[in-house]
Structures are given as C-alpha cells and as structure tokens.
Amino acid sequence: MQPLIPEFGQLALILALVAAVLQFLVPVTGLRLRQDWLMAYARPLANAQAVFLLLSLLALTYAFVVDDFSVAYVASNSNTALPTPYKISAVWGAHEGSLLLWVTMLGGWSAAVALFSRSLPLDMVARVLAVMALVSIGFILFTLETSNPFERHLPSAPVEGADLNPLLQDFGLIVHPPTLYMGYVGLSVVFAFALAALLGGRLDAAWARWSRPWTTTAWVFLTIGIALGSWWAYYELGWGGWWFWDPVENASLMPWLVATALMHSLAVTEKRGLFKSWTVLLAIFAFSLSLLGTFLVRSGVLTSVHAFASDPERGVFILALLGLCVGGSLLLYALKAPTVASVGRYEWVSRESFLLVNNLLLVVAALAVMLGTLYPLVIDFAGLGKISVGAAWFNTMFVPLALVLALVIAYGAMSRWKADELKRLGRATLGAMVAAVLLGIATPFIVNGELNGQVMLGMGVSFWLIGATLLDVWQKARGQLRRVPKLGLSYQGMVLAHLGVAISIIGVTMVSNYSIEKAVRMAPGDSAELGNYRFEMTETGHIEGPNYVSDAARIEVYRDDKLITVMTPEKRRYNASGSIMTEAALDVTLWRDVYVSMGEPLADGAWGMRLQVKAFMRWVWLGAIFMSVGGLLAILDKRYRPARRRLAEAAA
Template sequence: MTELYSMVPEFGQLALIFAFVCAAFQVVIPLVGVNRGAPWLMAYARPLATGQALFLLISLFSLAYCFVVDDFSVAYVAANSNTALPTPFKISAVWGAHEGSLLLWVTMLGLWSLAVAWLSKSLPIDMIARVLAVMGMVSVGFILFTLETSNPFSRHLPSAPAEGGDLNPLLQDFGLIVHPPTLYMGYVGLSVAFAFAIAALMSGRLDAAWARWSRPWTTAAWIFLTVGIALGSWWAYYELGWGGWWFWDPVENASLMPWLVATALLHSLAVTEKRGLFKSWTVLLAIFAFSLSLLGTFLVRSGVLTSVHAFASDPERGIFILALLGICVGGSLLLYAIKAPTVASTGRFELVSREMFLLLNNLLLVVIALAILIGTLYPLVYDFMGLGKLSVGAAWFNTMFVPLSVGLAVVVGAGAMSRWKVDSLGRIGTMLWPAAIAAIVFAIITPMIISGELKGMVVLGLSVSIWLTLATFIDVWKKSRGQITRIPNLGMSYLGMILAHLGVAVTIVGVTMVANYSTEKSVRIAPGERETLGDYVFEFAQGGHITGPNYTSDAVRFNVYEDDKLISTLMAEKRRYTARGSVMTEAAIDVSLFRDLYVSMGEPLDNGAWGMRLQVKPFMRWVWLGAIFMACGGFLAMLDKRYRRRADKKVTAAKGAELGGVNA
C-alpha cells in the first residue's frame, strides 16, 4: 500500500472537520445577519452551504476510495470489506454498516442544503438565511455525532488484517446499492420542510407564499421516501427468501411513519397555499415528520432493537441521537408555543367542504402513524421498565391499520369531488353513489370467479380500491367537462394528485390479492420429480454447483409448466460465502404482471433431494407498481408551473425593507 493510500483516511477526516466548521458558521452568520438587518451577512448562507456539501462529498468519496483499494488500515473498511468482494459491493459497503451509513446521511443533508441554496434564488434573502441556518443546526448535530462516536476513518494500525472481514452477505445485493441512498434522501429531505417551517415561525410569516416555497421540497422528499420504502420492500421480498414483502419489522415501521405524516403534510400545505388555512397543522406536521425520521435513525443505530436492518449496538450512540431528537422536538415545540399567535388561521369553512375532508384525511394519517408508533415502541418501553419481553406482531398492526386505511380511502375518494368552503353531502352522494355500487358489485363477483367463495377481506380491499379509482375518474371527467383534450389543462399538480391516488388504489389491489390468494408448499423433492401447486407444475430438472467471486453455491434448476407447456426455468441457490462461512438463500422468481412464481431452497436431504418452498403470489408486482404511480404523481406535481414563478419583486423589496426590524 503506497503512502498516497495511507493519507486518504486523514484527508477524509479533515474534510469532515471542515464540513463541521462550515455548518457551524452556516448557523451563526446568517442569523446574525437577520438579527442586524445585514443582507451581506445573510448572503454568506449560500456559499457556506456549498462549502459544507463539498467537504462532505470529499469525505464520502475518500471513504469509498479506501474501500475500492482495500485499505484495511481503516477499521471500518477492514470490518466490512474483503479483497474478494466485487467492486460494486465495495462501493455499497460504504453505507453497509453504521459509520458509513451515517456519513452518507450527513452527506445527503449537505446536498439538500446545497440544492435549497441554489434553487431558491427567488426567495427573500432573510427567509433563505433562516432556512439554511436551521439546516445547518441539524448538520452540526449529526456531523458532531459522526466525529465523536461513529468516525468511519478510525485506524486499525499496526495490525491491519491482510484480507479484511466481509460485508454482511444479506447486503451483497443490488438492492443495497440503491435502497439506502434513496431512503436517506427521503429521510433527510424532510429536514427541508422542517427548516421552512421553523424559518416561517421565526419570521412570523406563515402565508400562502411560504407554503408555495415549501411544497415542492416536501414533495421531492416524499417521492424519495416512497421509492425508498418500495425498494426496501422489494429487496426483502427476493433476498430474505421468505416470500413476504412487509413484516411490520420495527425498522420498516420507522420508515413508514414519517411517510404517513409527510403525506398528511403535503395535503396540509395544499390547503395553506390555496386557502391560508391549517397553518398550525402544517407547521406541526413538518416538525413531526422530520422528528419521526430522526426517531427512525435512533431505532436503527441505538441498539435498542434487533433487526436485519439495524446497524449499531452502542448505547453511547443511542443516547447521543436521543439527545439530538429531544433538542429537535423540544426546541421546535417551544418555538411553536412562543409563536402560536402568529400561526392562527382566520378563514372559515363549513362542515361539508373540501377543507373538512382534507382535515379528516390528515387526522386519519396521523392516527395510523400513531398506532404504528405505539406498536413499535411499546415493547421497548415494556422491556425498559423491567416488565419482561413483549412482542407486538403483525396481527395487531393489521387490526389497527386496515380499518383506518379503509376509512382513509373513502375520505380521499369523496374529498376529491368536494368543493372549497362549502358543499353538500347530497351533491357529493349523487355523483358518487354509482361508483360505490359498482365497486361493491365488482368486489363480490371477483372472489366468486377466482375461488368460488366470498372472502370478506377481498371484498373489502377490492371495494375500496375500485371506489377510489372510479371516484378519481369521475372527478377528472367532471373537471374536464367530458373532453379528453381538456385534461392536460387541469394543471400538473392536479394530474399528479390523480396519479398518486390511482397508485394507492393499485397498491391496495396488490396487497389484497397477495394476502388472500397466495399459495405455498414446502416439499421434499429429488432430481426428476415434480410437484404441483395450483395451476403450475414444478420439475426438479438439475442440481449442481456454482462458483462466484467470493462464494460457492449449491444450485437447483426448476422447469415450470402450465397446461403441460414449459413457461419458465428457475435457478435457486444456497450460497456459502467464503470469508465468513455465512449461508444465504437466493430465491428464484419468475415475474409477470399478474403473478410471481417463487422458489427458495431449504436444507439438503438424502439421495440428492432438497427441502424446497414453492410459492405462487398473484398480483405481487402491483404492490410496487402502485408505489411507482405515487412517485410519478409526486414528480408531476413538482412540475407545476406555479412552483417555477419568481417571487414578486415588489414583495421581495418590501420584505427587504423590513429586515431592520426583524429578529431571528
């Protein structure tokens, strides 16, 4: 290893320290400028945010370089890489464990700050100064956490291992390359909504303009979070070998809760922008959405739970993050309490109106998130109090989640048809009762056709999905006056909402069908033998061995027949990774729009036979297809032309004249 290699960790460490200095100045200098009414001091916010992002990128790239060149003098690299590890997985190993994933987290935060700094030039200078200062506060906390308790550049000298350890075999997969960065972009992106809310509280200007500034950033974070959760679900489905797509794992819940609150925040921002209402709701939702993302960070990195997703088991780290969480939530709520009179909404609306439906929508989303939070934290609190071990399983979560989600879908469908300020149930009912009847009829007929029997959960799920779909199409038809050519004129924000709601309906169909019509069979099968599952025949065609770059595997090739016709060939594996001797199952999946065929290997038996799990999972792809629709809907909404307007020059000038009397 050359001297150049040996200096790279110190270079990355120094860059991280410089990033901390930039973040600290990013907090102090702009706020001093706001307090003194000095635009020249506020103007430092943008270059300081740029510097912080640049130094964080240098630090992250330095760590990645150490992985690529097998610099095992770095303890983190030695523990999570190996000379035989393929290069793509060496790159993803950068965020494959605690220290590196935290460095990625703060780098994402720096990139969000950079984006806000240079893509929000139309904002008043005092607003952007406050926003970047708040984001700098978050950066200070997490960069300090990284430097003090989770330094990824700590040396492993003079006894550096020759070959290194290895990356967790569960994480040696394409899913790890894309899932954590995408999810972190969503997690950290919520800091922008949080910063806009805190900045607005500081200035006392919670108006339509503030909501319009905040809304595209919140939407962007929501998109990343949506895609990140879907990628995590997809990874768990094919990599863990169980064939499940959601397990109500505490860490999975930790990503779902901020997504639910962020969804409520998007709806609340729409009302604040359109009608100047729900200001208190919007501020609190922004605070709680980001706070829940911090809670997720605490759960993953504190060691308070055991999960395939969890990274750390150091109590010191958990206490540090818990302190950051307390400062963030406590400080934000204290500021909110002080500034409460400035967030009062003066507009009015009737009991039946779009505002009321959106309020119910937000209440249900928050209650769902609260139910998941209780189910996730209750066992931890129970154990902490010395009362013993307790487990809250999927049955409890489903019992809480399903009825609330059904109510939410009904509210969403009706709310899309309602009018602002005042409406009547009679008018809404007249438009939607045909959709309700059609949805129920379709939901009853479908299970009878599929299985010849009624299934209550199938009827419920399909009713809700079809109801939401038909209500959405009726709304589009009414607003376009039945003319397809008028639909593009309805606005990108509206069309994005439509696509997102349809995505929810598609996901509901996927979840309903997978949960109620999946079939599986655990079998003992030898070469040449066949097993039937539903309409499919699985034939053990051939067994063999495969040698990979850092593993060897037993492999079984299956031929799958339908109506005596070969439709697929599947190769399932049982891998043994050389470095750690870990054994992993690699499932084989045949994918189509309406069903997945899933084969995973169990244990070897006598005479060349294997224990195998065969599964047929209908509409599995629809679970993630719906998430894609939702994300695309969010992207369309971000393209709305009103988010690209420059701030009115007269308003900007007027705000600038007020700076002398504005306190931070």
C-alpha cells in the same frame, strides 16, 4: 506507507463541521444586526459544507475500492474478493458509513436550498439554512465523536479484510439506503422552513408555496425508498414476504404517513390560508419521526436485519439530538403558534373538512404504528419483561384506517372549497359507488367462485377510489380527453398518486388472499403440484461466484402441462465469512409471481424446497411507482417554478 486519503477524508469532515458552524452563526448574526451582506453568506457556506462532506464520502469510497484495510471500517465490511459495485455500496453497508452518507445528503439538501431559493426573501433563506446548519452540526459531531469511519486499524492491518454482510451484497442495497435517506433527510428542509416561518412570523400562502415542492420531493424519495426496501426484502430474505412490520420498516413508514398528511395540509394553507399551526406541527413531527427512525436503527435498541449499531454511547447521543430537536422545536411552536392563527371559515361539508379528516386518519395511523413499535421497547426498558407486537396487531389497527382513508380520498378530491353539499357529492359519485360495490362483490366469485369478505372489502374500496378519481377527471375535463393535459401537472400528479393508492390496495388484497405455497422434499427427478402449477427438479449442481460457491437446483415449471419457465434457486456459501444465504428464483408477470427457494439439504441428495405462487405481487410496488410519478408531476407544476413576481404577489 499507507496513503493519506483517509486522513484527507477526516480533515474534510472537520472542515464541514466548521462550515456548518459558520453557516449557523454568520446568517443569525446578520438577522440580528439586519445586515444583508452577512445573511447572504448562508448560501456559500451551505455550498462549502456540502462540498467538504462530499469529499469526505468520496475519500471513504476510495478506501473501499482500493482495499485500504488499514481503515478499521473498511477492514470490517469488505475484502479483496468483493465485487467492485458492492465495495462501493459497502460504504453505507454498516453504521459509520451510513451515517456519513446521511450527513452528506443533509449537506446536499442545504446546497439545493441555497441554489433553488433565489426568489425567496433573503431573511427567510438565512433562517432556513441556519436551522439546517444546526441539524448538520449535531450529526457531524455525532459522526466524529462516536462513529468515525476513518479510524485506522494500526499498527498491523489485516491482509484480506472481513466481509460485507451477505444479505447486503445485492443491487437492492446499492439503491435502497440512499433513496430512503434522501427522503429522511429531505424532511429536514420542511422542518427548517417551518421553524424559519415561525421565527419570522411568516406563516402565509407564500410560505406554504415555498414548502410544498420540498415536501413533495422528500415524500417521493421516501415512497421510492420504502418500496425498494419491500422489494429487496421480498426476493433477498427468501421468505417471500413483502412487509413484516419489522420495527425498522415501521421507522420509515411513520414519517411517510405524516409527510403525506403534511402535503395535503400545505395545500389547504396555500389555497385558503387555513391549518397554519397544524401544518407547522406536522412538519415538526415528520422530521422528528425521521430522527426517531435514525435512533431506532443506530442506537442498538433493536435487533433487526436492517439495524446497524449496538453501542449504547451512540444511542444516548442520538437520543440527546432527538430531544433537542423535538423539544426545542415544540417549545418554539408553543411560543409562536398562537400569534399566527388561521383566519377563514369553511363548512362541515367542504374540501377543507375532507382534507382535515384525511390528516387525522394519517396521523392516527402513524400513532398506531409508533405505539406498536415502541411499546415493547418501553416495557423492556422499564424491566417489566419482554413482549412482542406482531403483524396481527398492526393489521388490526392499520388496515381499517387505511380503507377508511381510501374512501375519504375521493371525496376530498371531488369536493369544493369552503362549502359543498352531500347531495351533490352523492349524485356525482353514485355511478362509481354502485360499480365499486358490484365489482367488489363479483371479484372473489370470478377468481375462485367462493365468498371472501376481505377481498370484497379491499377490492370494493379500490374500485371506488379508481372510479371516483377517473370520474372527477372526466367532469373537470368536461368530457373531453383533449382537455386533460390542461388541468395542470399538480392535478394530474394527484390523480396518479390516488390511483397508485388504489393499485397498491388491489395488490395487497390479492396477494394476501390468493397466494398459495407449499414446503416439499425434492430430489432430482421429483415433482410437486401447487395449484395448477407443476414443479419438476431435473438436476442439482454447483455454481462458482466471484466470492461465493452455490448449491443450485434446476426447476422446470409447468402450467396446464405447458413449460412456462426454468428456475435456478441457490444456496450460497460466502468464502470470506462462511455465511449461508438463500437466493430465491422468481418468474414474474403482472398477474403473479412464481417463487422458489431452497431450504436445508436432506438425505440422498434431496433438498427442502419452498414453492410459492403469489397473486398480483407486482401491483404492490406498481402502486408505489404511480404515487412517485404523481409526486414528480406535482413538483414540475409551473406554480412552483422560481418566479420572484409570483411569490411577491402571493406574499402581498
């Protein structure tokens, strides 16, 4: 007799749906009747929904851990030889489980709003949680109707199960999807706050202040999730690339770009009461793009290493959800936005203007990525043939916008509210500009003595952003380092985030222009030169893993005739599925990565080998770390700590 834990998980999922329906109906009824006691039920119902969803996810996890192959989803994505950590991560390794994780996180965000909103007006909390409940209802129904992870594999269950996709049997899968989903789903909070503010006619400084920490939190998770995905693809896929402009990668980049614009727009709304309608529109678009990403990954319209579903019914369901969310919110915006217009003035040269330009550049960049991602799908759907939009198009459209944005960022941070002067900004940044130009020109000559326009431009923009940012800190601290901690966590977070952008640009510029690689045939005793590195294959052999066997090579790497590392790339064959996977070997420092991967076996015991030396590769992700830490510091700023008195004063 099979244990009833999966049935318990199914029941918990149904009860979560009931709780979500009540979470919508009860507070909405309270709002219509102006009954506080009914509105107050929004919090406990949100907590109940979160608990039931968590129990459902734990039930599915238990089924994986104990190898309950009577559950079809478990049988399709696990086997008895799979290591336990990967059995746990296999819960979200395919469509049904990843969707359950998605809705569980949505419930968790609702519970977080219920917990950390004690200082908000009750009617605002009721509206926010009611909107989030509607989103939950849609996705829980989607899970139950088209993507139920608890369906039994009866009457006879397989003995061993199938296998988890070998690409996903990696630490990166354990941390990347949950982190990315936290960012995706976190944007639902911002979306809910925006709609609640529209419904209540409360687009004021207090609303912006309530929304900012939630927006920043979701943005931090999204930033970390994207960086983890890039890192995972870099070392796991065996190609040595860190960004492929894959449609599913683009699906996470688009909401990140709009969420970045939203954070800056909220700052203007909070500080000056401006951009109210635009800020709400950004909040709607940010969450809509996260739903678009969900549609792309789970509808079957894409073929990607990241994509899961291929069932048209699921695609239609998600498309309907996307249409309802986007269409309904835009209709509400059209009806309500004119009644909450911003009141205030600012000059063409002011912080408001620079932040508006920042917003426009980010949104145009997101639109460019969306056009390149969706255009081939639209052409294919219309029966006009199949086309592909490659990296060259995305780089041509995106990179210039990103460089102009980096130039604008520094001026936005240094300029004054309401009005400023170009002469003052020019004098204040002259030193940073001169240093950036000189260092940008010098960099390619220092590296290899050759002129390189791309390097001069990328490094010049990076040095400009670093120099102008540090100069702004110095000026605001009045030339005293001991005053820097007094500038506030929000400002310090902004500084770190802007430095992170510059660091990532340095990484992208250097790795794109100074990485070298070579494909060679190597057998034991052979050596190959790459730059000033020498690679010697000393032996080959076999490695027995917990659920795979590997052909492996021992590679000694010398630099200037000095041994610096010994590397062991592998070619794995997984026992259950027979899949062949490349496991690259890496030796990393802050300044370069040495990357070795095995290709196909050749005659006489030789192998095709791919040798790479990648300059400044770590800096791409180091910049993301700086940005994420900056976001965390901003969240911890005392302005966003629960304080009923401060919020009441702001609302007044």
